[in-house]
Amino acid sequence: MPQTLGKGIKRLKGVDYVMEEKKKEEFIENDSKSKVIVDPWGKDLVQDYARLIREFGMDSFDNNIFPEPNLQMRRGVNFGGQDLEQIAKCIKDKKPFYCLTGIMPSSEKIHLGTETVIQNVKYFQDQGAKTYVLIADVESQATRQVPIEEGKRRALAFHIPAYIALGLDPKKTHFYFQSENKEVSNLVAICAQKVTENEFRAIYGSVHPAKVISAFTQMGDILHPQLGEPMPGVIPVGIDQAPHIRMSRDVARRLREEYGFFPPSAIYNKYTSALDGSFKMSKSEGIGKIEIPEKDTKDLEKKINKAFTGGRVTKEEQRAKGGQPDICVVFEYCKNHFIKDDKTLSKMYEECVTGKNLCGECKAKYGNPYAKKFFEDFAKAFEKAKKDVAKMKIGKE
C-alpha cells in the first residue's frame, strides 16, 4: 500500500514520485508486482522519514502550497518542512523573504546531494527570495585545518562558480565569507544568551565548546539577514541540520521582542545514497560516490556500472518480476538529479519494473547517458560562471 506523505506525494516502497494521476495507478500496479520482495533497508528508510517527521515535530512537505514546484519538490526529494506556510504567503503576497545556504570549502568538490539544496535555493530565488550563500571558511579552518585564505581561494575558484553553474543567479545572490562577516559573529554572542546549557545538551547531545561555537555561528548565519529588516526566511537543508533549525527557531522567538526576528522556515531533503546503496553520501568519505564535477567520463561510467541497483538474482527472475527501482541507486540519481524530463523518467521506471530492461541495459540507456549529459552541461555552465565570478565583488575589496 502506498503511504501518503503530505498531499500529492505517494510513497511507493520508498520511491517518492509525484506522477500524473494516470501514471500513478500504473505504478501502484507495477509496484504490487514486486511486493513480495521486502528490502529491509528500503522499508526502514521509509519508516525513518515518517519517524523523523513525527519525532522532530516537523511538517510533512506539501508542494501544493508553492507555485510551480521544482523537480526536487515534485519528486519527493523534499520530504519535510517547518513553517513553510509563511514562505508560501510571502510568495503569494509578494512580501520580502530570504533564503540562505552555506558552503564548506574544504575540498574542490561538492557532493551530488548538494544539488538538491542548490535547486531549492534557486527555486526560492526565482520566487523572489533575497539569497544568501555563506562560505564557512572559519569552520573549515577550525574543523578541517584548511587555512582561511585557502578556503577563500577554493570558494572563489570552485564553489561559487559551481553554485552559479547549477542555477543561482550571480546578480541576485549575496555570497559572503564567514571570516569577514562581523554581523554574524556579533549575533553569536547575543543568541548564546538565550539558550541554557541543558537546552543545548537536549538538542545537540553534548555541550562541547567547539559544538557551541559552531552551532551559534550557524545560528548567526541563519538569522543575520533579518538584522535591520526582519522577515521570514527559508533554509533548505538535509535532515542532519534539523537541530540548527530547531534552535534557531527557538532563539528567534526569544529575540522577537528586541529584534523582531521571525522564526526561520526550513525545507528538508533526503539523504543521497552512496554508490553501494548505503545511506548517506558523505563528503568526508572518499570511496564510492559521485561528486560534482565528474570530469573523467570513463571514470563516471565505471562508477555507474558498479553502482548498487534493484536487480534480481537471475536474469530470468528479473524478466519475470521486474527490477526494483525503489532501492536502485542509479534510478535515485536519475530521478533526483540527471533526468529532468518526467516522461523519460517514467519510461525508465516502467522498463525496469516490467522486466523489459535488465540493469545493464537500463544503465546503458538511461544511467550512463543522462549522467554524462548532466556533467557535460555542468562543465559548460561552470566555465561561463567562472567568468561571471571574475567580474563579481565578493568579500573584502
Next chain:
Amino acid sequence: MPQTLGKGIKRLKGVDYVMEEKKKEEFIENDSKSKVIVDPWGKDLVQDYARLIREFGMDSFDNNIFPEPNLQMRRGVNFGGQDLEQIAKCIKDKKPFYCLTGIMPSSEKIHLGTETVIQNVKYFQDQGAKTYVLIADVESQATRQVPIEEGKRRALAFHIPAYIALGLDPKKTHFYFQSENKEVSNLVAICAQKVTENEFRAIYGSVHPAKVISAFTQMGDILHPQLGEPMPGVIPVGIDQAPHIRMSRDVARRLREEYGFFPPSAIYNKYTSALDGSFKMSKSEGIGKIEIPEKDTKDLEKKINKAFTGGRVTKEEQRAKGGQPDICVVFEYCKNHFIKDDKTLSKMYEECVTGKNLCGECKAKYGNPYAKKFFEDFAKAFEKAKKDVAKMKIGKE
C-alpha cells in the same frame, strides 16, 4: 607577625607596603601596638590571597624580577602572577612581547580599581611591550544590552581618552573594537576545538553557551597578538579573571605546534574595597564607590568623609592605641591610587597608627586633598587625551 608574600613584600596585617628597611622596623613595632585588635575581615583578606595563590597554582608576585617596579607593584596591589619570568626575560633581553587589556564600554565611568590595571599596562608599555586594548562592544551588547554603535561611541568619547589620561601612550597603544576584529572571532573557533566539555566545566563551573562564547572570545583576544608573530604576552587582571588566563595558557600550549603560541603570562591585582569597606568595588553596583571620573568635588568629599576607616570606638582609645590603616578604605585608596610619594604615604600611616591623627583629621590632611588632586590631574589629562583621540584612527575608517 608579618607574613612574607614574595621577596620584598611584607604583610602587616593586610597592609602590603614595601618600605625602606628602617621604616619597616618602625611599622612592625607600630603594628604590634594594635595587635590585640583582630578584624576578622582584614585577616580573612590576607588568608584569601594566600589561599588563592596556593589553590590557583599561581606564583606569588616578586617585584624584584622587574626593573623599576611601579607603585602598584611596590605597594603590594599586585600580589600574584603567572609565568612572569618570561616577561622579565623579554625586558632584559629586549625581545618582543605584548601586553593586553580590555574595556567594557557599558557605562561612561571606570572603577577606581581599573587604574591598577592601566598602571600595569603602562609599566609594560614603558618597558617595550606592544600594547593592545580591546573594546568589548560585542560582549557589552550581548550582556548589558548596549548596542554596538553606542558602545563604540562611549569608548571613543570616554574610555579611550581616560586610559590615555591615566598613562597609556596613544602612539604606542593599539585600540580595537571586538565587533571589528575578525582575527579574534576566527581564533575563537580554533581555540574551542582544544577544550573538552568537562575541562570547561571544571574551570568555569558550568557550560552555559553564553559563558562558552564569552570565554573563547576573551581567549581569542588574549592570544591573537601572537598570530603571525608568536611572542610572550602579559595580561594584567583582577583575580576574577584567573580562569581565562588558566584556560588560555592550556590552549596556547595545545596550539603551540601549529601556531607557535606562548602561554600568556599574567599579573594579578587585588580587589579594591568599596567605600563601606566591603570586598570588591563592582562596576555594576551603583552605591558607595569612587569612580573615575569624580567631577563634583563636594560629592567626592562627602564620599571620603563617609568612607569606612580603621578608627577606634572612642577618641581616647584612638589617641592611645592608634588607628588601623590596614582596614581603612581611605588609606587603601591613598596607597593604591592617590598618593604617589612614598614619604607622604609613610607619614599618613605613621600619624594614623601612633594616634596622632584621628580619622577626621587624617581625611582633611590626606584623604580629601590627595583624592581631589588625583581627579583634578585626571580631568586635565582627560581633556588633552580627547584631543589626541580625535586625531587617532581607531577601528574602521
